[in-house]
Amino acid sequence: MATIDTRVHATTVSERRELGPGVVLLTLDAAELANATRPGQYVMAIPPSGETAATALAVYETQGKLASLLFFTTGKRTRELAALHSGDRLDLIGPLGNGFDCSGDARDVAIVAGGVGIASVLLCAQRLVRLGSRVRLFYGARTAELLIESQRFADAGCELVETTDDGTRGAPGFVTDALERAPRPQAIYACGPTPMLRRVAQIANASGVRAQLSLEETFGCGIGGCWGCVVPLVRASVQAPSFPPAQAVNGDFVYARICREGPVFWAHELRW
Amino acid sequence: MSTVPSLAVRLGSLELPYPTLMGSGCYGTGEEFAPLADLTRIGAIVLKSVTRLPRLGNPMPRIVHTPAGMLNAIGLQNPGIDWYLERELHKYAERPCKLIGSVAGFSVDDYARVCERLAARAEIAAVELNVSCPNVASEGETFGCDPGLTAEVVRAARSTTDKTLIVKLSPNVTDIAAVARAAEAAGADALAVINTVRGMAIDVDAWRPRLGNVAGGLSGPAIRPIAVLAVYEAAQAVRIPIVGQGGIETLTDALEFFLAGASAISIGTANFTDPRVPGRIVTELQAYLARRGLADLGALVGKANQGFTTPHQYEGDEG
Ligand SMILES: Cc1cc2nc3c(=O)[nH]c(=O)nc-3n(C[C@H](O)[C@H](O)[C@H](O)COP(=O)(O)O)c2cc1C
Ligand code: FES
Numbered sequence: 001m002a003t004i005d006t007r008v009h010a011t012t013v014s015e016r017r018e019l020g021p022g023v024v025l026l027t028l029d030a031a032e033l034a035n036a037t038r039p040g041q042y043v044m045a046i047p048p049s050g051e052t053a054a055t056a057l058a059v060y061e062t063q064g065k066l067a068s069l070l071f072f073t074t075g076k077r078t079r080e081l082a083a084l085h086s087g088d089r090l091d092l093i094g095p096l097g098n099g100f101d102c103s104g105d106a107r108d109v110a111i112v113a114g115g116v117g118i119a120s121v122l123l124c125a126q127r128l129v130r131l132g133s134r135v136r137l138f139y140g141a142r143t144a145e146l147l148i149e150s151q152r153f154a155d156a157g158c159e160l161v162e163t164t165d166d167g168t169r170g171a172p173g174f175v176t177d178a179l180e181r182a183p184r185p186q187a188i189y190a191c192g193p194t195p196m197l198r199r200v201a202q203i204a205n206a207s208g209v210r211a212q213l214s215l216e217e218t219f220g221c222g223i224g225g226c227w228g229c230v231v232p233l234v235r236a237s238v239q240a241p242s243f244p245p246a247q248a249v250n251g252d253f254v255y256a257r258i259c260r261e262g263p264v265f266w267a268h269e270l271r272w
Numbered sequence: 273m274s275t276v277p278s279l280a281v282r283l284g285s286l287e288l289p290y291p292t293l294m295g296s297g298c299y300g301t302g303e304e305f306a307p308l309a310d311l312t313r314i315g316a317i318v319l320k321s322v323t324r325l326p327r328l329g330n331p332m333p334r335i336v337h338t339p340a341g342m343l344n345a346i347g348l349q350n351p352g353i354d355w356y357l358e359r360e361l362h363k364y365a366e367r368p369c370k371l372i373g374s375v376a377g378f379s380v381d382d383y384a385r386v387c388e389r390l391a392a393r394a395e396i397a398a399v400e401l402n403v404s405c406p407n408v409a410s411e412g413e414t415f416g417c418d419p420g421l422t423a424e425v426v427r428a429a430r431s432t433t434d435k436t437l438i439v440k441l442s443p444n445v446t447d448i449a450a451v452a453r454a455a456e457a458a459g460a461d462a463l464a465v466i467n468t469v470r471g472m473a474i475d476v477d478a479w480r481p482r483l484g485n486v487a488g489g490l491s492g493p494a495i496r497p498i499a500v501l502a503v504y505e506a507a508q509a510v511r512i513p514i515v516g517q518g519g520i521e522t523l524t525d526a527l528e529f530f531l532a533g534a535s536a537i538s539i540g541t542a543n544f545t546d547p548r549v550p551g552r553i554v555t556e557l558q559a560y561l562a563r564r565g566l567a568d569l570g571a572l573v574g575k576a577n578q579g580f581t582t583p584h585q586y587e588g589d590e591g
Contacts, residue, residue, distance in 0.1 A: 006307050006308070007307050007308060008308055008547070008548065046545065046546045047545065047546075050521065050522075050545060050546060051340075051545075052337070052545065053337055053342060053541075053544050053545055054544060054545055054546065075337075077337075091546075093308060093547070217332070217333070218333060218335050218336065218337065219335070220298075220335045220342065220344065220544050221298070221300070221304070221543065221544045222544070223300075223304045223305070223308070224300055224304040225298065225299055225300030225301075225304040225305060225543070226297060226298060226300070226335075226344070226346065226544070227297075227320070227329060227334070227346050227349045228334045228335040228344055228346060229334070229335070230329070230332060230334065230349070231332070251328065254328070255328060255329060255349060260304075
């Protein structure tokens with residue numbers, strides 16, 4: 001849900017770093033945003049040119065008055081953002097989305113990140129470690145040079161399990177295979193491509209572990225106004241006041257907006 | 273000139289302080305955009321189209337970004353008119369701007385019944401008839417593509433309310449002037465021109481359509497020239513005011529529409545780029561009129577067409 005803190009923030013790029021091929025970390029001077037953002041929330045970056053749609057990006061890290069965004073350049077919109085330099089202005093809408101529930105009652109936690117999904121889970125990992133949980137990060141990418149920021153998570157106190165599709169680092173294969181082989185955690189947090197999340201949901205649901213999945217989708221507005229980003233939820237799991245169409249429509253599922261009711265959903269409420 | 277130029281506009285009996293409508297389906301209920309835009313400086317919000325029965329909408333994906341625009345195929349997801357009136361609409365009453373209800377349907381009777389119930393509500397200042405939704409397996413758009421059916425829908429809806437009726441036309445026709453005339457003759461107070469343009473995108477890795485619904489509606493700057501021409505042609509065919517739309521993002525874009533013959537404009541997709549766009553256009557439009565020594569928007573409407581006579585919907589005009 002958009003929070004009372006959601007607004008347009010005028011920020012300034014304080015640092016731009018390339019972490020890997022096509023992987024950019026933008027650190028922004030954004031005191032209010034940094035202060036208001038909870039783990040798993042995101043922003044809509046308003047394109048400086050005004051020529052493309054705004055882009056949804058996870059808030060990777062916050063520190064004092066700084067907030068950073070970590071993204072892969074995959075198209076026109078991310079290329080425009082990747083071209084920004086220190087001192088440039090970037091306007092953002094945020095913080096947006098419900099974020100992860102990191103209340104910390106699970107002592108042994110698995111975080112599963114695939115590819116750019118890593119950008120959504122650092123704040124969550126830091127919070128859980130601080131609350132005293134054991135945090136294992138299962139982190140998969142296509143190839144070694146795309147496994148970025150592992151050290152950052154290790155420094156934060158996570159145990160690392162890395163995988164690459166091509167076996168150039170860590171265990172070869174999918175990150176979900178590594179998750180399945182490992183001792184069962186008490187809670188799972190995950191962000192990554194949809195096939196990975198589906199598999200995490202299967203593993204979690206089959207073993208009765210509660211899992212929170214942060215979904216990715218092509219957004220229109222990114223703030224709940226267009227119904228372009230929906231995901232089917234098991235109808236019975238939807239609470240009455242949260243969104244009315246559930247009760248008005250017959251059928252065993254309802255569509256929730258990923259940008260508004262999510263992006264984080266419980267694995268057991270998704271009707272995949 | 274010392275007086276501030278007026279941006280006020282009248283659509284039938286509906287008086288708006290600004291000529292900027294927020295496009296149906298693009299502005300939610302207004303609540304989503306309230307923290308990001310000054311709703312006191314927009315003309316009105318056109319609410320998401322509502323149908324007689326609840327609709328789940330189309331399967332995902334529903335949105336694809338394309339060069340200079342986007343395709344959408346939402347499929348009119350909405351809770352249906354019963355739930356909408358009982359549980360939703362009262363929540364919108366607090367908005368600091370006027371609300372225009374939007375009706376979509378699959379029969380003449382659908383349109384008339386939903387229009388009647390919606391228009392009866394105090395929260396609703398006017399009703400837009402969406403006879404041009406391209407995203408519901410052709411049925412929705414059938415009405416807007418046929419002058420006879422358009423007239424039937426408008427006549428039936430007209431008999432249910434005295435509030436302003438705006439008829440939203442489809443660009444996916446060979447002769448938009450004919451549909452415009454039919455809507456006017458059947459009692460429309462204004463026309464919205466245009467709805468989205470039918471389109472498709474294909475995933476060449478998966479060899480499949482990108483949208484769950486296969487076809488979608490194209491919006492954004494990509495359709496602006498199509499929209500400007502449609503407004504130009506429709507404006508010459510009717511005397512009622514036109515709400516121009518399709519890819520408006522800047523003052524220049526807005527001016528194109530006014531000069532083509534629109535009396536007001538609607539902003540949809542641009543809100544997804546930057547929610548400050550409508551506020552910026554209003555400020556710049558006011559400055560533009562002042563700079564040119566023009567008292568109101570009437571001085572611009574249709575001026576790209578030398579034979580065009582301005583409809584009377586500006587403050588100070590007679591009739
Ligand atoms: C995501 C999305 C949803 C839309 N939903 C509706 C709708 O429910 N009813 C309607 O009449 N028009 C709908 N439209 C059309 C817009 O109101 C507008 O007429 C069109 O997009 C052209 O204007 P634009 O280029 O400024 O967006 C929708 C457009 C978009 C992009
Ligand atoms: S992207 Fe518009 S509702 Fe989610």
